[in-house]
Amino acid sequence: xxxxxxxxxxxxxxxxxxxxxxxxxxxxxxxxxxxxxxxxxxxxxxxxxxxxxxxxxxxxxxxxxxxxxxxxxxxxxxxxxxxxxxxxxxxxxxxxxxxxxxxxxxxxxxxxxxxxxxxxxxxxxxxxxxxxxxxxxxxxxxxxxxxxxxxx
Amino acid sequence: xxxxxxxxxxxxxxxxxxxxxxxxxxxxxxxxxxxxxxxxxxxxxxxxxxxxxxxxxxxxxxxxxxxxxxxxxxxxxxxxxxxxxxxxxxxxxxxxxxxxxxxxxxxxxxxxxxxxxxxxxxxxxxxxxxxx
Numbered sequence: 001x002x003x004x005x006x007x008x009x010x011x012x013x014x015x016x017x018x019x020x021x022x023x024x025x026x027x028x029x030x031x032x033x034x035x036x037x038x039x040x041x042x043x044x045x046x047x048x049x050x051x052x053x054x055x056x057x058x059x060x061x062x063x064x065x066x067x068x069x070x071x072x073x074x075x076x077x078x079x080x081x082x083x084x085x086x087x088x089x090x091x092x093x094x095x096x097x098x099x100x101x102x103x104x105x106x107x108x109x110x111x112x113x114x115x116x117x118x119x120x121x122x123x124x125x126x127x128x129x130x131x132x133x134x135x136x137x138x139x140x141x142x143x144x145x146x147x148x149x150x151x152x
Numbered sequence: 153x154x155x156x157x158x159x160x161x162x163x164x165x166x167x168x169x170x171x172x173x174x175x176x177x178x179x180x181x182x183x184x185x186x187x188x189x190x191x192x193x194x195x196x197x198x199x200x201x202x203x204x205x206x207x208x209x210x211x212x213x214x215x216x217x218x219x220x221x222x223x224x225x226x227x228x229x230x231x232x233x234x235x236x237x238x239x240x241x242x243x244x245x246x247x248x249x250x251x252x253x254x255x256x257x258x259x260x261x262x263x264x265x266x267x268x269x270x271x272x273x274x275x276x277x278x279x280x281x282x283x284x
Contacts, residue, residue, distance in 0.1 A: 057172075057174055057220070058219070058246070058247060058248035059172055059201060059203070059216070059219075059246055059248035060171075060172045060174055060201060060220075061195055061197070061199075061201055062197070063174075089177075091175075091177035091191065092177075093191055093195065093196050094195045094196070094197075094200070094201075095196030095197035095198070095199070096196055096197070097194070097195075097196030099177070099191055099194075110268075112194065112196075112264065112268060113196075114196045114264055115196055117196075117264065118264060119264070120264035120265050120267070120268045122265075122268055122272070124272075127180055127189070127190070127272070127275075127276075128272065129268065129269055129272045132265040132268050132269055133265055134263055134264045134265045
């Protein structure tokens, strides 16, 4: 539901339903505040859920995710320019890291977030690495280079 | 925390090490798993906790199954880990299981891309088991 429609205008007496600025089929319009990358909201939600579920797992490792690590993941995702991608899967790595994976058949792009260290990104075919890169804080945009191959 | 130094005497190459795989993120393929995924050997503190298989008893496996009902076990040999660049090191005893507790550590200062490659190469050599 969005509220850019005549019924919700604060000055109903001034509304002209034929003006271009009004959306006659407002119920079916995409809300203007939503990012144009449909997968991004899903990824952010998943990241928050993974952080919320993070615990120390005795005998395995520490799966708690710090806010700094989460922010690093947000910044990497925010640097992705592609609008249409599959929803990525998000998982905690032991040690407090995160792994974000876009998969399509045998192809995958896997982003690994290392707390306090940075980001590694790999292009995979059948889980075998084809190309692996380290990304510094200024290089997150390079994830687009690998995604370009993935998108085709 | 002990100094993490490869210990081929305590952990000769033929020793089998088990890593508890918490959920389907850590095995591959997810639906019909045959091995651990690389994420299983990519602890971001660079200390991948393992236990020596031969020291685990039925009670230990039962405890793992009860604590982590959705888990599986990934097993590699110390030799496989070394062959791909990990050190197999003694760690402090685990509060969770009273078996010999080891850690697989990549070299200090390893680049992230190299650590990822190491984990990707070790994972296909693992075998997977149910902890029950």
